Amino acid sequence: MNFDARYLHDRLLEIESVAGKPRRYIVAFSGGIDSTVLLHAMAANQAICGTPLLAAHIDHGLHPESGGWDSQCRAVAESLGVEYLSRKVHVSRSAEGGPEAAAREARYAILSSLMQQNDWLISAHHEHDQAETLLLNLLRGSGLTGIAGIAPLREFATGYLVRPMLGVPAAEIRAYADTHRLSWIDDPSNADTTFDRNYLRREILPALAARWPAVATRLRQSADLAAESSELLAELADLDIAASPAADRLDIRSLALLSGARQRNIIRRAVQRVGLPAPPATRLYQTVHELIPARTDAQPLVAWPGGEIRRYRDHLYILAPMPDLQPCPEDLLRPDLAIDLGAGQGRLALQAGEGGGIDRSVASKGLEVRYRRGGEEIALPGHAHRHKLKNLLQDEGVVPWIRERVPLLYAGERLAAVADLWVEAEFAATDGYAVHWLDRPVLY
Numbered sequence: 001m002n003f004d005a006r007y008l009h010d011r012l013l014e015i016e017s018v019a020g021k022p023r024r025y026i027v028a029f030s031g032g033i034d035s036t037v038l039l040h041a042m043a044a045n046q047a048i049c050g051t052p053l054l055a056a057h058i059d060h061g062l063h064p065e066s067g068g069w070d071s072q073c074r075a076v077a078e079s080l081g082v083e084y085l086s087r088k089v090h091v092s093r094s095a096e097g098g099p100e101a102a103a104r105e106a107r108y109a110i111l112s113s114l115m116q117q118n119d120w121l122i123s124a125h126h127e128h129d130q131a132e133t134l135l136l137n138l139l140r141g142s143g144l145t146g147i148a149g150i151a152p153l154r155e156f157a158t159g160y161l162v163r164p165m166l167g168v169p170a171a172e173i174r175a176y177a178d179t180h181r182l183s184w185i186d187d188p189s190n191a192d193t194t195f196d197r198n199y200l201r202r203e204i205l206p207a208l209a210a211r212w213p214a215v216a217t218r219l220r221q222s223a224d225l226a227a228e229s230s231e232l233l234a235e236l237a238d239l240d241i242a243a244s245p246a247a248d249r250l251d252i253r254s255l256a257l258l259s260g261a262r263q264r265n266i267i268r269r270a271v272q273r274v275g276l277p278a279p280p281a282t283r284l285y286q287t288v289h290e291l292i293p294a295r296t297d298a299q300p301l302v303a304w305p306g307g308e309i310r311r312y313r314d315h316l317y318i319l320a321p322m323p324d325l326q327p328c329p330e331d332l333l334r335p336d337l338a339i340d341l342g343a344g345q346g347r348l349a350l351q352a353g354e355g356g357g358i359d360r361s362v363a364s365k366g367l368e369v370r371y372r373r374g375g376e377e378i379a380l381p382g383h384a385h386r387h388k389l390k391n392l393l394q395d396e397g398v399v400p401w402i403r404e405r406v407p408l409l410y411a412g413e414r415l416a417a418v419a420d421l422w423v424e425a426e427f428a429a430t431d432g433y434a435v436h437w438l439d440r441p442v443l444y
Contacts, residue, residue: 001169002175004041007168008038009045011167012045012162015153020118021051022051024051024054026115027082029056029073029077030073031069032184032185032186033173040176042082042122043082046081054084055073055077055084056086057070059089061088072185085114089103091103115158116158119157121160121162122162122163123161123162124165125165126168127166127168127170127216128201130149131216132200132201133149134147134219135200136197136200141281145230150166152166169216170216240258240265241270247269247318248442249315249317249442252311252315256292256293263288268284274320276320277304277307279304279309283303283304287309287316292311310399310401317442319442322401322441323343325342325345326341326342328368329341332365333367333369334350334366334367335363335364341407344441345441347439348407348409352431352434353434356428356429356431356432358417358434358435359432362427363432365411367417368411371405371406375388376390378392379425380423381428383425389415392418393406414426414427419435420436
């Protein structure tokens with residue numbers, strides 16, 4: 001193949017057939033040879049496609065010459081008639097995971113903040129980048145998703161992250177740069193083989209290419225096949241998840257009928273659909289071997305950074321870790337004042353409605369918000385005796401890890417209501433104020 005502006009244009013049109021036409025292209029412009037070639041080819045297409053183009057440069061401050069790189073990038077963008085924007089971030093060299101990972105995280109955070117609705121962030125990842133990523137993920141013991149490597153299209157912020165050059169060999173990019181007499185920045189850190197990716201790029205892939213010249217292409221093809229298989233597994237998992245109430249609440253009876261591999265596939269996909277970080281393989285096996293066969297009265301937990309899976313009765317709940325419960329609000333809950341309960345707890349409000357609720361004269365004086373201390377009881381309208389709150393919550397099926405977080409409303413020292421679940425008979429009125437627990441956590 002010969003990479004040129006026409007190739008890039010055609011590739012972008014292919015991606016448009018899936019993602020729709022973008023409002024704006026934002027090129028992640030480091031000033032290196034890859035992003036310089038990408039920006040040059042994008043600029044050549046600007047008159048054809050009519051889509052606004054922005055070059056975004058992120059200065060990580062990790063090299064003493066990075067300020068000069070910003071100036072050089074600005075000059076390149078101006079010579080191409082492309083709007084230019086730069087941002088500087090601070091990256092700690094002692095950051096957990098290393099400065100390379102910290103720089104990547106900071107870079108994408110800034111680029112995300114630049115995105116507007118239906119923008120496309122365009123990056124210059126190419127065939128050799130894909131080959132390096134596949135090898136790195138293999139060495140980490142990744143599954144199909146990792147072997148699939150870099151995705152050509154994925155949702156990002158309010159738009160998409162697009163990599164239209166994944167099928168382009170590095171030699172084609174160099175040929176384009178030479179043909180158009182482009183100049184670019186050579187970052188000295190790219191020669192540092194203490195970084196795993198640089199080691200693969202400078203030591204391993206050249207050795208492999210000496211024996212198998214098309215190694216990068218073959219690895220990229222393997223990544224494409226792995227991506228296709230990963231998509232099929234996701235489709236199968238979606239069919240299996242349909243037997244459950246929701247992706248974040250999987251039916252154990254349905255799961256128990258399937259093989260362990262299929263169970264792990266469902267859980268992996270469900271976590272992805274909920275939007276949580278992927279669990280390591282050890283946590284998937286732990287879920288299958290410990291949570292699914294656990295007793296129905298057990299409350300086991302499997303956790304990993306950014307996510308957790310809990311069992312209650314006949315369901316697996318896939319959840320983000322719960323933030324610490326904040327102290328009870330000092331303000332009283334009144335009909336004209338909503339109260340924020342803190343992160344993950346939502347808000348409380350009183351509203352008049354047809355269903356009735358707390359007597360207006362009681363609500364107007366204000367209600368104190370507390371949490372359970374144990375031993376609470378409540379009399380429900382139409383019932384002859386009082387109920388222990390502990391038993392009511394259990395009979396209602398409220399999940400155990402939320403029961404201590406259910407807000408209780410007190411009129412003086414008397415329990416008047418349990419969140420939006422029950423109102424004490426003494427304080428109930430058909431024309432009263434209903435309790436609304438807005439953005440509440442999952443109760444069932």
